[in-house]
Amino acid sequence: MSSSLRNQIGQLARRSVLRTLRQPAQIVPAIVFPLFLLAVNAGGLKDATNLPGFPTDSYLTFILAVPFIQGALFSVMNSGTDLARDIETGFLNRLALTPLRGAALLSGLLAGAFVLGVVQAVVYLSVGLIAGAELAAGAAGGLVLLILSVSITVAFGTIGLFAALRFGSGEAVQGLFPVFFVFLFLSAMALPLDLLTTDWFHAIASVNPVTYLLQAIRSLLIEGWNLGDLALGFGIAAAIGAIGMLAASSALKTRLVRT
């Protein structure tokens, strides 16, 4: 990477991080909302641990994986809305007049998602452990969990960038939120895959990548070290990130030609 590109990414990353940190309206819901649902689900579905074959006797430990994915979904909204605002206010047009490279723009914009991802993961894990959840993989597993969580958050952030560049409107990006929530809802979010007794739901959850992201996080919390689940989780996060980045790069080219 040339020093010029590093400098460009650094400048935009700094702006993206500051912008995220200066908007409590972005940070607070991304942390509070998943924690609220964690509390409600952990209390309301506690009896699910009585089902034969349930992998742990602590539903809190089982459901603790969900806030990490919900938090990542907020990253789609935050990164997308920020970029959409840059498009709506003409900031992207001004950037287009500079020799800034597309890769620098996209990477820099993901810095805000990265920082928010770190904050979210630390808060979710800390709150979960304080509330009594287990972390079977120990302290090193906690570190891997943070890295996995941030990888997922950044990967989802690329989809937000693509949506912003494709539609150019913050409202359109916000409108995608329910669409992404469908992926979470139609996964093994509340019960393990083999306890999903409705055939069609089991079939959908089996091909839904979110199921395997959840399983990777759960493996660290419940089992300890399951390298197969972890590799699958990191692989899916990398694939989503790569596809999102390619789509965003393509949309950026079109957007800059259009403007």
Place this chain on the structure above:
Amino acid sequence: MSGATSTVGATHPPGVSTVARAVAWRSIHNFLTNPAFLVPSLLFPLFFFVSFAGGLAAIGDVPGFDFPSGYTAFQFVFVLLQSAAFGGVFTGFAMARDFESGFGRRYMLAAGHRSGIVVGYSLAALFRALVTWTVLTTVALIAGMEVGGSGGEIVALYALAVLVNVAATLWAAGVALRVRSIQGGPLMQFPTFLILFLAPVYVPLDLLSGWIHAIASINPVTALLEAGRGFISGDPVLVGAAFAIGVALSFLFALWARGGLRSAEAAG
């Protein structure tokens, strides 16, 4: 709309029903013709229903869970009441957007009886909920939902949902008229979400324990849910309490919305 327009142009200011019809007509028209409003209203409850009834079906096998009509019907009642509440909240969003764009001020200038504005939005919210319930009920029946209740009990279930819709609309209207900006959206949405999910959503109250049992026991939505589930299974419980709560909430939030209207009038 033509009727309303001609009355606006007349010597006497339009009455409550004329204003209400005009406001409701416009709001319903916007709802039906804009996919950005229509689609989420229909899809959100369906996703909740599919996710809860499909993904959590095994919860019906938990020891102590003995709801006679099965887990699909158990969750249907929650999703029905939730869609009733969110039909009201989404209408509050529309109201806030109208006031933010200045259209609400034009309503205030044109309407002699301004309470008709709130009534109009409430009628639109009810229409919105009826559309959602039609789709939701159809999907639930296709999915094989068992209905143990009689015709009268099912009517009572939907009557309860109407009360929830009215109460939620008046709550959201009170916020929208005070904030007069779409930025007030989370204020309308979050408390509604909170009170709904702090009720026995996934299992009956008896199977809850700890802090969530304590909160659910005093949450008024619990009585609404239990009565609704009683109606669909043909074993009515807490009927009087549920309707009393529905009427009381509607009355309280009507006062709240009236205060909002005064606030909007004072703001000019």
